[in-house]
Amino acid sequence: MPPTHPFYVDWTFWAVIVALLAVLLSQLPPVHILLRPKRLEVEVHSRLQVTHQVGNPNVGLYVNIANTGGRELRVRRVQVDVSRDGKYLGALPAQNYFETPSSQSSVLFVPFSLKPGEHWGHAVNFLSFFDRQTEKLYRQNQSALDADIRRKLDARPKGDEQIVVAEQSLVAPFTALFDRLFIWEPGEYVFALSVNADPGSASYTKKYRFTLYESDTLALRKNAEDYQYGGGISYNVPRHVGVFVPLAEHVG
Template identity: 40%
Template sequence: MYSKISITHKVGNPNLQIHLIVNNIGGRKVRVKGITASITKDGELITTLPAQNYLESQSGQNTLLFTPFSLNPSEEWAHIINLLNFFNREDEQEYRRLEAKMLANYRSKKSTSNPESQNLIEIDENLVQPFHSFFDKHFIWRTGEYQLTVYINTDQKTTNISKKYRFTIFESHTDQLKEITDKYKFGDGIWWNSVLSSVIIDIKEA
């Protein structure tokens, strides 16, 4: 794995991006069934994130759904992968409900606003606050020392592997990731994104 990772979030829900290289150094064909990453802080498991998709090429932004793949002896698989948990059913329903209310408020205000104005339309505070609570509930990238363990699960227990890394999230990293919450009142970071709020962090083998 490369020596840097990228962390971000969607309304607090953690996303992790890593550049992973998998080599089959054995003499038999191996099928990789899944890749997961566990995040611990102060000895406590914070979350486990499965690989959901990966970049088709290092220079592009087109993503492909992560599915099991096979490696012949001496074959290599190297991609930038995105690991995250999608919202569970309860959170997804809550998110969509809040988003629908915010969008309705936005459209109502837009219909009566000056079409020549370049100012962003500000959503009513009572509709924005629930997204801040949603963020606080799901956000994990707080200041501190972390351990990252990457697991590669295969069709044979003897070829399953894992590797541990450590990294530090500084206060400036956390502040940067939280900046987008100031723009929730405009719908930014909810149904549209002015910028991708991500942080690049150095990692070391543990």
């Protein structure tokens, strides 16, 4: 009987192992990719849109989020935290975004995944929705305001195109809501942008700053003048787009 040798001195065995290892490695990304840290890089546009919906603060900003790491990441939440002159005003989460620069309507923001090298860039709207009770009252008051305006429009003589004004008692709930929610007073603002991701080590936060002047606040407050006509409540008014202000990196 010929002598037997351990399998590990059999070069045929190792040739098979090397071949299998080559096939396995061909299905995996390069080692230098695997060893790269889990990382997000975020860029924003240099101008910020500041506006409101019956006082409820809104911010519009173009945000580009890129996965520059070696593993797939999932972006769970994007939000901004706003402060004025050192006083914290609140958090505004991303609620919707425009899919393309030419989109006329926005789509709902939902969590999304990014593979290595992929990016997500869109114009994003940041705001807090009304709570349930406020939303209910808003819709009731809107319905009453619309009915009053429609009744007055229908009562106009034929050929009369004069604008009609709602009863002050029906406008009052909206001006009161505006007074309660409006935050865009003149001052120096700090704007903290946070991107929360899985895994958490990939999450990102960076602070920016912008300034609102008295003229900016006045322009935003003028929106309330249209509530008596239903503007900004029942239909959009072009000048209610808000003000666009320079955004700079905050140091300190």
